Every structure is written in structure tokens, then in C-alpha cells.
Amino acid sequence: GGDSDDTTTTEAASETTEAPDETTTTEAASETTEAPGETTTTEAMGEFTAVATCFVTDDAGVDDRSFNASGWKGVNDALATGAVAADPIVLESTSAADYQPHVETCLAQGAEHIVTSGFKLADTTAQFAADNPDVQWTIIDFGSLGDNVTGLEYQTDEGAFAAGYLAAGMTQTGIVGTYGGVNIPTVSIFLDGYARGVAHYNEVKGADVRVIGWDVEAQDGAFTGTFDPADPQVRATCESQLDEGADIILPVGGAINLPCGTAIQDRGIEGALIGVDADAVEAMPGEYMDLWLTTILKGIDIQVQRSIEAHASGAPTGGSSSVGNLENGAIGLAPYHAWEDRVPAELAAEVEQILVDIAEGTIDWEKFVVGAG
């Protein structure tokens, strides 16, 4: 098993702290504007001094197929590039009581870089980051919490806005749908941007596309109450939107989009799904391949990877609290894949333009407030 390695970890840890490599500082850190899809960070294995890394999930667990999973993937990607020392530790929380001991365990195991996944870990991270200035920290879905903490926040609704516009242009029934796991900001930001994107389409085109599942005014909508895709409730939530005639649906939260895919397939309707986080065509099982119209990319994995790599290359990004968005490439829209031929060129161009406009700030719309911790 992976047990006899704790000695290696500590060794590696002591090695690196003893000999901090300060040569290759700037390069990797400044390269933050690439689109999250394109993984091009690796120059050469030799450039990194591998750092002992520890990953602490929030109570959703590492296999949530959402931000915890993405973050852990980022750690493993960094492992592949040699930025992370062998056998990074992952500590799964089952409740809020686990956060602190897990972080303490990370420190006790000699972690040099600790990734805390999710806004729920913010306070714990802040406290321990202050007490352990030598350790580098990355927190997902929260702003920076100190000089040694990289905050990864995402203005996801920028991508969702464009996706909403796209969906409004693509729907055949004039109705598009969206639902989430539970009404928490990291989820509802997608729903909000999506609904506003549809509204923008209606405004621009004088169309009357209806969104079901999100009420912009009430900031509330359709939720499954669970992130467990196997709960019959999830599929039923999707079906209830299909029943109303929605044909393009954006489900937000782990894998709760999969049952929706099966529902669309079972009903034999010309429907589509919009994925979230990582390009669904690559991340999700093959049987759903044709369903993904696009994915609203939220580059957690890549940002985590970069943050660790920056550390490993001696240029920690700590203290940065910049929000990932379209402009800096942490947010994006995935290729249309199977839908490439079906999306009219004109619409594709409009969406492209919207992405640019948002990035440049020329579209006027009310953005979702991120973090606000």
C-alpha cells in the first residue's frame, strides 16, 4: 500500500526547505492568461523543486466530481509535471470538525503547500496560514487570505452568461432550463449568469426565450437538494424541466447532470446539456458525449496546478486575490464538439463576441457577487 512513504515525504520536505531554489522565479507565474483548456505549463521537469503537497477537501469529499475533484486533479497534474513531491496527501473531510485536524495533520506531515478546497475552509486556512508563514497555501473558491495564500475565485457567471446566450440561440422549443444542487453561491452563480445571458439574448434579438429553474429577482430556483446523482430526485428535477418543454439544460453540481443526460436520451428529444467546471466531453462518461453543447469552464485544476508550480519554481503566487474570469482565462467556454456543425456560424460568432465583450467589460450587466467572505 501507500504507507511506507511517509518517510520519503518528510525527507523531500526537509530537502526543499533546506535548499530553496530561487532561480526560476518569474516565468510560470506571469503566464496566467491562457485559456484553462490548454494545459501548456510544463517546460521541463527539471525546473521544479518538488514540494510536498497536501490537499484537504471540504465535507463533500474528494470524489464529488466538482471542485474537490478538480482541485485534486490539479494536484495530480502538478505531480505529473514534477512540481509536487511523490505521494501527495489527500484528506477527506466528513464534517466541519475535520478541517482543523486535517490541516494540522498536513503540517505535521511536513507539507510545504496545502490546498484547501472550498469556501468552508476559509477561516481555518486564514488562521493556519498566518501561523505558518513558511508554508504556501492555495484555497479554492475564496479570495486570498494572506501573503502566503493564493485565493482562487471565479467569476463563473461570465462564462454562464455566454452559455445562456448560446442556449437561447439554440433552443427549438423556446424554453431552456437550469437547476442546481443546493442554493449556495458557487452553484447559483452559474444559474444566475445563465439566466441573464438568456435575457440578454431576448433583449438583443427581441426574442421570448423562457428560462425555467432560476428566478433572477428572488435569487432562487430549482434545486435537487442533493449532489448525489443517484438520488431519483435528481433525474426527476431534470425531467420536470423537460416536461415543461425545456430542451437545453444547465445542471450545476457534481455529476447531477448525468441523470439529465439519460433522461434526454430516454425521451429521445433533441436536447442538449451544458457542462460545468472541466470540459464535460472529456470528464464525463462516453455515453453522454453527444449531449454536451458546451461546458462553462472553471479552471480549478489548472489554477491549482499553476499555484503549486509557481511555488515549486520558487515564485509563489501568495497574496494574490485575483478573481478568475474570462479576461484572465480562468473562465471560458469549451468547444462545441459534437455540436460544432449544428451551431450556426452566426450564433457562434455572436457568442465569441460576447466573450470578448465581457472580458473587456463592454457589456453592462449585473454580475454575481463572488466570495464576499
Added chain:
Amino acid sequence: MSDQPDVPPDDVGDPGPSLMQRITGVGESARRALLLPSLALVLALLVGAVIIMLTDVDAWQLMGTDAGAAIGDMFEGVWVAYRELFAGAFGSVRGISETLFTATPLILAGLAVAIGFQAGLFNIGATGQMFVGGLFATWIALHVTLPSYLHIPLAILAAIVGGGLWGGLAGLLKAKTGAHEVITTIMLNFIAGFFVLWALKTSAFQDEGSNIPQSSPLPESVQLPTIFGDEFRVNIGLFIAIGAVFFIQWLLYRSTTGFEFRAVGSSPGASLYAGMNVAVLITLVMFVSGALSGVAGSTMTLGLPPYRVSESFPGTIGFDAIALALLGRSHPYGVLWSGLLFGALIAGGRTMQAAAGVSVDLVIVMQALIIMFIAAPELVRAVFRVEHGGEAADQVTRGWGA
């Protein structure tokens, strides 16, 4: 229940229970009180070891090429896992602190379930009562400004009221309409969970301008003071839990109310005959039970650094509490010991997860096995060839009888 309520030994002419019995409070003889649980623990560890080995995928993949090394890896895996489990629970001040910290709400919630069992009620609703109690405490924490020595008691009082009302509601429904508490408490768990999720997004709890469902930070005056210094989490909640153990012990065996609780639990017919108000008692028991859960909830809001309340603070404590109460045979002292055992397992399990890569879920399996072996002494005897004690298995709970 075969446990005899202990009429105070000094009040009865005959030589009372032994010292060991008074300390452990679990059985007729010290031998039985300690031997059986120890053997059960050993057996659970053995089965756990087998499970670790069977699920060691890497080792199994190695099996084809180098069986010797594979088997070696497996044993090594078990050794490291258990070493870390123990070290995480007792190996350092931090470990002990974590064990005690984890045990605190478990003991309180375990008492809640146990007092229900003593009165013939099955409270599956500790989770919901923790939610409501914890939320009430949080409200007081955020909206009242007082010095610590008043603020903390007031917040805990609010937890008692909140948890008590939520538990008492199930009791009242049972007393007035016959709705079975197993159903109502489960449903009230879900309702409370969603209520807290909603409440934490209201301005009464949330930070100004935030949209994250968590409370603003609790003021220092209401944070439960730690015992071994701020770097260790164990706090005065532990004393509250231990105090609750003694209080419930007193309540059950030395007070008229406890006499009534136990009478209703063992024989509703005789309680009615004896002039007790069964409906009021059922409501009251559920109130007390809910209040205990509520206090457990408050230790998870007022006592959990970084002192900011999020929507899942009860975790799985409410369900662990059922196992705990059963393991402690619904006796306050039994709950205390079982709570410490579970606290050690969970705290050690965190370290085990980190150092040995064995998922904390193993702890759940071990909990199940310990309960099973203690509930079926014959199984343990068969394995260890201990002589027959002659006693039948305990019937701790009553069925569905209204």
C-alpha cells in the same frame, strides 16, 4: 433491559456493587464490564485488519508478480494503519485533545439517545435537535453582547431550549396523536437541516454583503474556552458533557422524574396505573433528550474553531450517537466510556487516513463490529472460548408498541 437500575448501594444493607461497577456502571461484575468490551474491541481490530488487507488494491496487483512482497505490504499496511490510529488518538497531547474534543458532542448526543431508550423512546432525531439547538445558540452568540461568563451560559440555555423544543415536538406528537417518534424525528431531521440552510442565508446570521450560507464569526465572548491552550481544540464543552453524564445519572436514578422516565420506559401500563401522566412524560423525555442534543449542537457551534457556523455542523454525530447509546447500554456511564472510545476512533482515524491512506470509513466498520460483538456476547465467547456467562442478550429497545 437487564441492567438493574442501581438503587444507591449505601442505602441498601447488602454489600453494594463493587468499585469497578460503580465506576463503569455497566454490568453485574467488573469482569464482565471490562472483559467483554475489550474482547469485542480486539475482535473488531482483527476483522478490520482483514478488511484493510482485502482492500489493498496495490498489494493485490503485486500479488501476481511477487506474492511475498505483496503479503508483506499488506501486513505493513495494517501495522501502519493501527499504529497511526493509536497515535492519532493517544500518541500526543494533540491526539488526546482531539479524542476528547471529538468525544464531547458524541457523549452529549449519546446521552440524548440513551435517555430516550431508558424511557422506551427511540430518538433518531439527535441530528435535527443539534441543528436547532446549535442555531439557537448561534443566534444568542451573534445578537447579545455580554461578558463571557454570562454569554456562554445564555447561549447554551438557548441550545437547550431549541433542541428541547425540537425534541419535545416529536414527543408531543407522539403523546397527542400517537405518531411514532421514529418517523417524526427522522422527518424533523430533514426539516431542521433545510431550515438551518435557509436561516444561515438570512441577515440574522450572515455577514453583511456575503451570500455564503454561513454565519458571521462568533464573538470571542461566546467561544467555549479551550482547556489546554488555544492550539488544542478540547474545550470546556468536555466538562459540560461530563457534567451532563452525572446529571443524567442523578436524574435517572435519584430523582422522581427519572423514576417516572424509567417506569414509562419499562412499563407504560404500570406507569399509567401508578398515576403518572404518560403523555406529559413522553413529551418531557423528548424535551430532555432534545435538549441534550441541542447542547451537543452548541458545542459544535460555540466550540468549533474557527467559530463560524456553516450548514453541516452536526455531521454524523446524531447517528453515531445511536450506536454509542446502544454500546453504552443506555447507561450514562456507559455512554461516557463509549463516547470516549468513539472519539478516539474518529480522532485516530483522521491520522490514519493521512498517514496510512486507509479511509476513515474503516472506523465506521469498526464501530459496527464493536457494537455487534458486544450485543452478541456469545459470538465473542465462541471466538475466545470464554466460559458461558449464562445471561441472555440485552433487549435495550422496545419495538413499535405505542
Added chain:
Amino acid sequence: MTATANPNDMIHVRATPEEKRSTIIGAVLIALGAYIFWQFGLGVEPGLQATFNLSLQTDTVQGLAWVVDPRQFSMIIGVIVAGLGGWRLTRRALQYTNLSLAISFLLLVMAFLAWAAAGSQFSLVGMLRSTVVLSVVVVFGALTGLMCERVGVVNIGIEGQLLAGAFAAVVLSSAFGTAAGVLGGVAVGALLGWLLAWLSIRFQVDQIIAGVVINFLALGLTSLMSARILSEIQTLNAPERIPAIRIPFLADIPVLGAMFFDHTYFVYGMFLLVFGIHYGLFYSRWGLRSRSVGEHPKAADTAGINVYWVRYRNVILGGMIAGFGGAFLGLAQVARFEENMTGGIGFIGLAAMIFGRWLPIGALGAGLVFGLSRAVQQKVAILNTGIPSEFLFMVPYIVTIIVVAGVVGRTRPPAADGIPYIKD
């Protein structure tokens, strides 16, 4: 019930419990009727229409719809409900109290939906179909529970049996195909059924403890294996999904077709089990013997029936039903295993069993009430009513409490339920 006329006014005359209940429920219904009239009737702007669609995309007959004026509709319903309440207040025909409640409940749902859909539309048939689907696991759980409790064994481990069944179904299906998966789920359910029976019969372990052990074991083992094995060998968590089977002709019937005749075989299996077990319990040798063991095991024993064997058999059969329900969860929804994927539904099954008074048809009814309240909640979520989603989530649980407290009340479990049978 009226007393024989009694001129002696010294004599106390008190209400029977049913009469009291009838009065309370009467008052509640009148208040409810008034509320419906005021909120869901007068609360709607005049002239708005609510459209209930009665066709799904998959239906043969398209475009069916039912249009109502929610204002009038709800006002009429309010009057009817209040009328039923008034009738209850008279304390006549006490046997109709529950019926009045049930009718009022359905009318309330209708009025609420009409109010929520005022000026809008939604798919009624979709909601009804969801009702059926959302009740499936609950019903399987309840059937498991009652198979055990009818022979006197309390099974609180349904949750664990469902979970283990789902795990086995997913893993075996991934490795050896769907048939192996379903059979494996059923077999693991049987195994856990046997464990419950063995602990509670052979060792006389308190049955609730035995059930808790099963829940913990199943949760711990499946999570552990998921973390240690499935995450390493992902192909073990990628079974083929079991498709729906559209029943020819029947599925073409408007409304009913979508509700009942276009599902996976698990759903058909559920209906067969419900009716099979129901009639089996009351009209077959198996049922008579099972019930006798649950009511009066000693009487069964003296009639030459092997009480232990009957208990083992039924508890194992119950476990198999849970395993089958687990396979539904694992294979018919998304076809994957997730840690703790049952998320408490087994306990809701347990509640449905009690709520359904230990009758299979009652369990089905209870499951449908639960499913309906969840389906309504989903519809309301997309109608932008302004009710916070968290409160909508509570609806099924609140409904269950109200029904259990108001309608079911004190139920009579099998007399020997939970009591070990000790021969010597």
C-alpha cells in the same frame, strides 16, 4: 355515536375519541377551506388562466391540456373543503373522517397548483410520472420492512441493505454484466437479511441494535471499498444502465401510459411485488404462516410451524427486496455507485411502512404520497412562487409528519414485532 336519550342531566356525557378527532379535523378543514378560498382563490388576479398539460413529448397523443381559472377553481375547492369540515363537525358518519382528510389533501394540492400556475402552465402528467418514480425506492424499503416485521423482526437496517445492494449491483454489473449485477444486488441484500436474522434469532441481539449494525457495516464497507478500490479501478464503477421498457399499447394511453407503462422493469417489479405480497399475505399459506409468526409465534409453533425458519426466510426475502431496490438505485438512475448514495431513503421507507400500516398496498400509498409531495415541490420550484427552495425541500417531510399524526395516528404493529422468540 349518540347516547340513548337520557333525561338525567346529572349524568356526564363525554365525546368518544373518534368524535373528538372528528371535531378537531372538522375545525382544521374549515380553517383550511377558508385559507384556500382566501389565498389560492381571492389571492389570484381575476382573468388569469392556469394550464395543466396532460401530454409528454414521448406520448402518442399530443397536446392534451386542462385549463382552469385558478380563482374560481380554488374558491370552489375552498368551499368543498370547508363543507367537508362542517360535515365532520356534526360528528356524523365517523368512518368517513380519514376519507374526508384524504380528499381535502388532494384538493388542497390541486388548489395550490392552480394558484402557483396562475398565468402560466405546467405539465401535470410529468408531475404524476415523477410521483411514481420518486416513490420506487421508498416502496421497496417499506416492503422490505414489512416482510420482516410481519414475522416479528424489526428491520431498521433497510438503509444499509439498499446501499449494499446498490454497491454490489454496480460493481458486479460493471464486471460481469447487468444480469449479474441485479442478481448480485439481490444476493447481497439476502446476505444482510440473513445477518439480521442470524443476529436477532441465533443470538437474540436486540433487533434495533442488529439493524444499526447493518447500517454502519454497509455504509462503512461500501465507502471503504469505494475509496480504496473503485477509485483505483474505475472500470468497476461503470456499469451499463438498465433501459426503460415501454409496454406496447398501454404506454399509449394518455396520462396513465406515461405514469405507469414506460419504466424500467424495477418499477413494474415494484407493482408486482406490492400486489403479490399483499395478496400473498392474506390469501396464501405463506402469508397465513408468516402473519401467525408475527402475531403469536408460540401459537404458530404449536401448530407445527417452524417459527425460526419462517423468520429467517422472510427476513432474507425482505433483504432481497432491498437488494433489488438498491440495484434500481445503482443501475437504473445514473448507473454508478456513490458513497452513501441512499442518503436516508431507507428510513423514509421505514416510515412509509408504519404510515402504510404494515400493508403492502398501504406502503405503496405512503410511497406515492411521499413521491407526490416531492414532485409537487419540483413543479413549484420552477413556477417562481417566491417560496424559498429550502422550504420547498421540507414539504415531503412535513407532509409525512402531518399524515402520520393526523390520519394514521396510533397504529397496531404485528403483536410480536421486535420480540425475540425464545423457546426454552
Added chain:
Amino acid sequence: MALELTGITKRFPNVLANDDVSLSVGEGEIVAMLGENGAGKTTLMNVLFGLYTPDEGEVVIDGKPLEFGSPGASIAAGLGMVHQHFMLVPVFSVAENVILGLEPTNGVGWINQKEARRLVNDISNRYNLAVDPDAMVEDIPVGVQQRVEIIKVLIRDAKYIIFDEPTAVLTPPEVEEFFAIVRGLKEDGRGVIFITHKLNEVIEVADRIVVLRDGKSVGEADPKATTQSHLAEMMVGRPVDLVVSKDPAEPKDEVLSVDRLVVLDDRGQRTVEDLSLSVHAGEIVGIAGVQGNGQTELVEAITGMRPALMGNIRVGGVDVTEFTPRQMHHLGVAHVPEDRQESGLVMAFTIAENMVLDSYYDHPYSRGVRMDWGVATDAAERLVREYDVKAKRVDAPVSTLSGGNQQKVIVAREFDRGVKLVIASQPTRGVDVGSIEYIHARIVEERDAGEAILVVSSELDEVMALSDRVLVMFEGRIVGEFDPTTTSTTEIGLAMLGSGGNDE
């Protein structure tokens, strides 16, 4: 051809219930087995019937050894048993109960209901045992339930039939009917074992008498050549006084008055119907009647445990109709409940705890919310001595006491405080002869001290022996009042069946 038991020994954890017992029954023979409560009669029969496995001994039926521990095997060997506590499923119909275990099916397992009914009707016609096959067992009177039990045995064509205390639940006329049935069985060539502790019955019907004491067989007797007192002495091991000695009553003021009372049972049926009675200080009023005629509900209504639907109850002039059990307790009403294990005692509690079960909340046993176990224990020790409860320690669970001693715990608790009214329900059910004498004497003593006493018992002999006035209850009403010194049991027995009697 015969049924023979040799050297049966059966031990329970603390009891040697059967000690080397041997017994034989031939075809066409009625053997009566006599013995006190707890002598081991039921245990022996349960061994025979496969419910218990004996520690030693063997049973041979018609030459073949019997396999122990399986009622199925015993039934197959030709044994049938009518149990002391009926083995009927209350929520089943008569027919369902009868066919349980040998259900006529259509081959695939569905029960042939018609055939089931036919089977029941056949036997019931042939042996003159009128029952309605479709009635629910819980709805029919005990006497009829017994018929169902007999039909169950006959339908299995048992060659040797055991009746365990069959007459305990029957009225005298019913007992006569029952004897006719037993004689019929004998003529059929069946062997009958008839268990009882009623001496007159044994002499009337048995061919041979076997007496059991303390688990041992203490000898046989010929019914034609023995006397009741001889049998009683064999049974108890010492001479016993079978009559309650008491002076005539001197009734004073009315203490209890019940006026046109109507009470519902758990299922909402009116089981006490327009009932009136009164009890005066210094008299014992007995209520006789077959179990299930509303006595339970009547007592519960009087003692505050069950609401009355209509009518009035007064104690010493106070209207107590709406009183709770505790208020009744305060008023000075003692209650010895019908089922001591269900409502008189908390079986898991100690003797001391049970001694204060209904006065724990008050001085001197508690102060405020604090129990004073010292005082309670002292009181319990005194009561145990005074009322001759055979217990080693008062902190032992009451469940470790024998039935008679459990009953004495209740009697001690209820009689020890000064009361004006005693309601005693089945005060000596399942209690040994020694304890019966003691409890009866205590009751008479209380009467002589000027208390009003209401005794409810389904043992007609007990009511006759104890009461100064006997009321007979039938279907919720008082159907007759008798003076026990001048009335015959037969007359009262007829009233208990609802026929005859002198309605007021």
C-alpha cells in the same frame, strides 16, 4: 397402545421444574393431573408437546419414541394440546386459526377458503362445538375460543389430547358441557390428560389421578376412592383449610357508587353498558363473570385509568368521574390490578422501587424532585417482613420473585396506607395456595377495619368465598345480585351466561 413418559427432568436456570416424572395414558382413558401453581404441570406437557426439550427422560407413543423439541413431530405422533394460555392468533378468523399449519391449498399455495370453512363446520357439527368460522378470534368470548382450540386439536386427529387447565375460564354450566365433550373423546378411544387444580372436577371426570408437587410426581389416586381433602393434602404437602373464615359483614355508609356508567374498550366498543352499583364501608362486594364481559374496563374506569363515556362515579360523595389515577390514590383508593406484570409492577424495577411505585412522588419517599432511597428502602424492608414476601433483598428485581410473592408486593403496597376503598381485580390469579389463604385473610381484615372492598374475579369459587354480596356481570351489565351464603354456584353460573338471574 399408550402414551408413556419416563423419567422426565426439566431444569430452568433457577428452577427444577420437572424432576424425574413418569406418567402413562392409555387409549380411552382420562388421566387427571393435579398440582399447585408452579408444580410443573405445564412444563411437563410442553415437553410432551415439543415446546421444551427435557434434560433427561423419554416419551414413547404407541411404541415409537418421540422426537423432542418439535411440535410438528408431536402432532405427527398423534398428540394434541389445548394450552393453558390459548394458542390462537387474535387477529385471525376462527377458520384461519384452525387450519394454521395444515392449510388446504390449491396446489400453488393459495388457501382454499371454502375448504377451510368446511373443515371447521364438519368438526363443529360432529362434536357439537358451535363456532362461526368467519368470526375474528379477538371478538369471541373465551369459552368459544376454547372450542376453537378443541377443534384445532380434533382436526389434526390427535389420539392423545392434553387439556391444560381448561376449566379455569369456564362457567359451571360450560364446565358440564366441556365434560361431555371429554367423555365423548374418551368414547372415541382417545386418551385424555386433563390438568387442573380443582379437586371436585377431578373426582367427577377422571379415571385416574396423578398428583405433582414441586416438579415431582407424589403419587396416584383413584377418583372413586379418594376425598377432596386427601387430594388437597397431596397437592400442597400439608393439610389446608379450603374455606375463608369470616364474620358476617356490617355494612355502613356508601363509599363507592357507580351510576349508569358506559365505558368503551380499546377498540371503541361499549363494553360497560349502563352499569350501576354501590359498595358500602365494611362489606366485600364481589363481581363474578366470565372474563371479557367488561370487568376490566369497569375497574379501569373506577380507578381513573380509562375515561368514562357516560355516567357518574362517586367515592365518599365526591364525584370522581373525571379523576386521574393519582387523584384516586390521594382520595384513599387502593387498586390491585388484574394483570400484575402488565400494570401492577414494573418488572425491571427492584422490589423497593415497586413498593413506592404509586407514592414515590410524595413525602416521605421524596423531597422535591429528589428521591430518598433510604426511606424507601427501609419502608420496603418493613413491608417485605410484614406481608411475608419471600425475598432476600429489596434491591433485587421484582421479576426474580415468584408470582405469589409478586402479588404480595402489590398487596403490601396497596393495603399498607390507610384507604377507604379497595378495588381488587383477580387478587389471587396464578398464586399458590399458601399465598391465596394469606391474601384472602388480608382482604377480610381490611373489611373488618371498615373499608369498602370491591373484588372482581373470574374464579367463581373465590368470589363466593370472599364476598358478602355477589354481583354477576354479563355483557357489560350487572345481571344479578346474590347472597353467596344462600345461592348455589349453578344459579350464579347461569347468570354468568346471561340467562336467568334476578334483574333488579
